[in-house]
Amino acid sequence: MSVSCLQWEKLMRRTQYGDLASFRNRQNVIRRCELLKLGCRPWNLSLVSVIIVTFSNMLLTMLLLQSEDCDTNYTGPADDQQPETNGFTEWNLAVGTSESAVQQQPCIDARDYQQATPESDVLRMDVRLGRWDVRRLYKMFDSVVVGSQYTALSDxxxxxxxxxxxxxxxHSLVQVAHYWTGPISIAVFTAGDEDFVVFQEYLSYLRKCYAPIRERVTFSVAMPKARLVNGQPKDAQLPEGLDCLKPEATLNRFVQGQSKAQTTWKTKNVYPQNHLRNLARKNCQTDYVFLTDVDIIPSSNFSDLLNEFLKNSACDKCAYVIPTYELDMRVRFPQNKTDLxxxxxxxxxxxxxxxxFIHNQYATNFTRWSWDVSTSRGAGDSEIVKSGKVHVSHEVTNFEFFYEPFYVARDTVPAHDERFMGYGYTRNTQVYEMYVAGYEFLVLSPIFTGHWGLQTKKGRPAWRERQNSLNRKLFEGFKKEVFARYNRDPLKMMKRPN
Structure with a gap:
């Protein structure tokens, strides 16, 4: 008959023991009962085990984090060996694997990894990275400096x-940013370290002096494989006495410090317009993109008026043409269409x-566009003209191959073909493909763009014609590809030599 531990205890406490053996028997019984009690509560052991394992894991984690190669007393390199910051972090990753390099490696806390803030002028890029174009001729870096309001404006x-x-x-970006209140994505071409330094200095100047650039503009960078940059981006130290009212003179001051070899290289080598256009376009975050050159200036209140128009646009294959005028340098920028x-x-x-080159913009039909502000045409009384709202003035009906309008369209239009570099056949080939693909070209009013200077052929350098001739030869293959892609030849380009 079994007796519980509690009964045994009560019995033994009432019993008087006169000898040592009896006392020992009593103590053994008590110990066995205590063990039985502990076994009745297995959760006690589980709790103790969990506590032990937890503290062991914590200790092991601390030991693993404390690497043998990590010098906790590291204070950084000597003053004459300070590494260049790369815009991403305040510390430099070890490049070599020598024993001395490993022994001097500092302890890195994840909290030390700090990206440049949106207000920082340091380019957020590592020159050892970047992405290549399809032929590996140019390396590109997306959104290396982003305006503080760029994402909000994109929404x-x-x-x-x-x-x-x-x-x-x-320097032309200054006036563009003051007239256009929406987001701006610009791709900048830099060739070599000298160019890169000037870009960083002038970028700091632009962001210091002009709030619209500091807030609205995102910068991307492209550089040629033949002249890649060696040094990482730095926080440019601007010289004293820079005038915020003279952006062009300030830029010239920076550029004048470049060597003759740098200037000669840029003169002899092609400018990759189409690479840059694609780079800028794909760093826009909006449904529509207004493709321009940096010296094309939008009219007053352009972005807000256009935004209201696009809210009511349901056309997926429409390219909204913006009339562009050259302006005499002696006049003020026109305030409205009537002034223009x-x-x-x-x-x-x-x-x-x-x-x-008259064919460049001829199909826009500027005469037709100007009718509504000419009293002799009798069109000035229409309600939509009086309202000042953006509307379609007319459709382009006489499209021709060399047409190169500046237009607004959804960001689904064909890309600019990057085999065309330099001048000639760069913009018009992309517009031609759009036309073959079935896009309509509709001219908007009353908004417009301007370009400073009445241009003449005398001011065109000979090297532009050489580049144009090279691109003309490339077009022979391009037009066959476009025909094969869309099975259409509306301009009969396949039946005539280029």
């Missing part, structure tokens, strides 16, 4: 300016490239 507006520039023409037409009537403004 607010339906369209984004996608433009491109060499370093020498970046008045300047044109006085010979102080004219359609873009009218004297240089």
């Amino acid at each position: 607010k507006y339906l369209s984004c300016i996608a433009t491109q520039s060499s370093v020498e023409k970046l 037409v008045r300047l044109a009537n006085k010979g102080l403004a004219r359609p873009f490239h009218q004297k240089v």
Whole structure:
């Protein structure tokens, strides 16, 4: 008959023991009962085990994190060996694997990995990375500096300016950013370390002096394989006495410091326009893209008026053409369409490239576009003209191969073919493919764009014609590919030599 531990205890406490053996028997019984009690509560053992395992894991984790090669007393390299910051972090990753390099490696806390803030002028890029074009001729870096309001503006507006520039023409961005209140994506071409340094300096100047650029513009970078950059981006230290009212003079001051070899290289080598156009366009975050060059300036209140128009647009294959005029350097930028037409009537403004190459913009039909502000045409009384809202003035009905309008379209249009580099056949081949693909070209009013200077053929360098001739030969293969892609030849390009 079994007796419980509790009964045994009560019995033994009432019993008097006169000898040592009896006392020992009593103690053994008590110990066995205590063990039985502990066995009745197995969760006690489980709790103790969990606590032990937890503390063991914590100790092992701390030991693993404390690498043998990590010097906790590391204070950084000597002053004459300071590594260049790369815009991403405040520390430099070890490049070599020598014993001395490993022994001097500092302890890295994940909290030390700090990206450049949106307000920072340091380019968020590692020159050892980047992405190559399909022929590995150019390396590109997306959105290396982003305006503080760029993402918010991309949510607010339906369209984004996608433009491109060499370093020498970046001053034109100032006026563009003041007239266009939406997001702007610009791709900048830099060739070699000298160009890259000037770009960083001028970028700091632009963002310091002009809030619209600091807030609205995102910068991307492209560089040729033949002149890749060696040094990582730095926080440019601007010299004293820079005038925020003189962006062009300030840029010239930076550029003048470049060597003759740098200038010669840029003169002899092609400028990859189409690479840059694609780069700028794909860093826009809006449904529509306004493809321009950096020196094409939008009219007043352009972005807001266009935004209201696009809200009611349901056309997926429409390219909205923006009339572009050259402006005499002596005039002020026209405040509205009426002002622009008045300047044109006085010979102080004219359609873009009218004297240089009339086919460039001829199909836009500038005469038709100007009717609604001419009282002699009797069109000035229409309600939509009085409202000032953006509307379709007319459709392009006389499309021709060399047509190169600046237009707004959904970001689903064909890309610019990157085999065409330099000048000639760069923009018009993309517009031609759009036309073959079935896009309509509709001219908008009353918004417009302007370009400073009445251009003539005398100012065109000989090397542009050489580049044009090379691209003309490439077009022979391009037009066959377009025909095979869409099985259409509306301009009968397959039946005539280029």
